[in-house]
Amino acid sequence: MNSAARIEAFLEMMSVERGAADNTLANYRRDLEDATETIKGGLAGAGADDIRAYLGGMAARGFAASSQARRLSTLRQFFKFLYAENLRPDDPTGTLDSPRRERTLPKTMAETETGRLLDQADAEAAGKAADPVAAARMHALVEVLYATGLRVSELVALPVAVAMRDERFFVVRGKGSKERMVPLSQKARDAMRAWLVRRNGDPALADSPYLFPSPASESGHLPRQVFARDLKALAARAGIASAKVSPHVLRHAFASHLLANGADLRAVQQLLGHADISTTQIYTHVLEERLVRLVNDHHPLADPPP
Structure with missing residues (x-):
């Protein structure tokens, strides 16, 4: 069996047995095919020295x-x-x-900035927006994203059933088809219900199985690129630099703000859907800051405030 056949067998196993997502499989394929083309004699028969040289060559090619x-x-x-x-x-x-x-720290937003973003979305949905349907949709999107910390791909593909029941939790299917339970705040539930009224009043959207439908898109739901673009525009209207804001930044804000206010790292891992705690440990700087603040505020020998 040559390298190409072994790669196909590996990808089939990852798909069938591990439930790897299409994007993950595409990344695996790209990585393995690059190694096959670069390593002399192919990948299947490569030794440790071959792989070490390959990784060193990646550095020479400018890879981080x-x-x-x-x-x-x-x-x-x-x-x-x-x-x-x-x-x-x-x-x-x-x-x-x-x-x-x-060690690189994730980009995030201060709680005050996040509050301004949500307030702007709320005001536009409640006011006389040029496009009231789009305003209601954006309000629901940002409230749900900040309340749950969903990946943007999970958010835009939510089923409409999530908004049709008034429950504090719902189950989302994440990477590798793994399910996890995430909470919904009252504000997020209210924003979703308001959006549902707008959505169901539009004949082009009402019959879609998705909460955020887009009949013109190939997937049938709102493309994540469209949401990211509209989110930056919302940030600009809220007086926040659009370069600082993205769906992933809001996901980081969800995690950072939870930890800063006393949440446990393991709980945040579960809410984010990280398979390994090491992924969640990018937020340990938040825990370190909280511990320093805790000692300074409560230790009997801590220096008094100036």
Whole structure:
């Protein structure tokens, strides 16, 4: 079995047994095909030195350490699969160290800025907007996103059933078709119900299975690129630099604000749908700041405020 056939077998396993999403499979394919084309003799028979040289070549091509680490993660899974299936007698990635990555903090928004963004969306939905349907939709989108921390792909593809029952929690299907329960604030539920009235009053939208339909899109629901564009425009109208705002930034704000106000890191991991706690640990700076504040505020030997 050559490299191409083994890659196909690996991708089939990730799809059928692991439920990997289409985007994830596409990333795996791109990573493995690049390695196959670059490593002399192909990927299937590569040794540890070949892979080490390949990763070093990525650095020479200008790839960041984070990209090298992600590529190594793909290769680890691929060779682990080959070893488990007796297609190789060894795993050449077992002795390789991950490239050292600099700790980068996620972009987020202050609570005051987030409040201004939500207030702007609320005011536009309640006022005489030029497009009242779009204003009601945007209000529902930002309220639900900040209340739940959903990935943007999860948000725009929500089923309409979520808004048709007044419950404090709903189940969302995330990466790898894994389900998790997320909470809905009262403000988010109110915004969704107001949007549902507008949505159901439009014959072009009413019959869609999606909460945020878009008949013109291939998927049938609002494209995430459209939401991202409209969110930046909303931020500008709220007096916030549009470059600072994106759906992912609001997801980070959800997590950071929860931790800053006393939430547990494990709980935030579950709410975000992170498979590994190490992914959630990008927010540890928030915990560190909270601990310093806790000691300064409550320790008997802490310096008094000036």
